[in-house]
Amino acid sequence: MNSFRQEFLAFALQQGVLRFGEFITKAGRPSPYFFNAGLFSDGASLGSLGDYYAQALLTAEADGLGFDMLYGPAYKGITLAAATAIALARRGRNLPFAYNRKEAKDHGEGGLLVGAPLKGRVVIIDDVLTDGASKRESVEVIRAAGATPVAVAIALDRMERKGVEGALSARSAVQEFEAEYGLPVLAIANLDDLMGWLDATADTNLAAHRERVAAYRARFGVER
Ligand SMILES: O=P(O)(O)OC[C@H]1O[C@H](OP(=O)(O)OP(=O)(O)O)[C@H](O)[C@@H]1O
């Protein structure tokens, strides 16, 4: 397994962002794990997180993805885009970034958009994609400004089939978004990485979650 992805999962676990137990997802599923990116909530962990996004983006760039700026949808995407921009600048790629307000400001500079003008090829930075609504909105905002969305970068792709049990779609929300817009969704790590990590670990506490995560993946997971 890719050690960068494994390192990221270990980091998320250590920060309490990745947890194992009993959780209910937004889709109402009983999940044996949960990823709460809002808990990257101090300077050092946000800095490290920005570094993971930056590495994922630079790897994608080396594989042919061209991009000129970052866009973070409110609210969590704002700090994530800022942290990624700082991490990229430290690696010699000083890119502009922008973000939106959830409610338009009617005084001062006004409007919904803050930061650098949206132009060129834009990567949307956010924590997760659940049904894709906020990413669709981001695509519309970027296009309306005359810029071109080229990719979405998220921290974790849960790789889950959409829909209700008995009528599950063959595709995940990420795959549907990619197909609808023709844009790649880059994830620092995904459910396959999580499973591979649990399969390989020598840590018995961690390995204890393997069966339940495997059963969850068998029930709801998609193939990549
Ligand atoms: O809509 P999707 O593209 O599937 O993505 C899901 C988004 O929804 C949540 O944030 P929310 O939009 O509630 O905003 P917040 O960052 O203010 O919590 C979550 O943290 C994701 O960022």
Ligand SMILES: O=C(O)c1cc(=O)[nH]c(=O)[nH]1
């Ligand atoms: O189901 C969700 O919406 C969800 C799952 C998860 O692991 N993390 C998250 O932020 N949302």
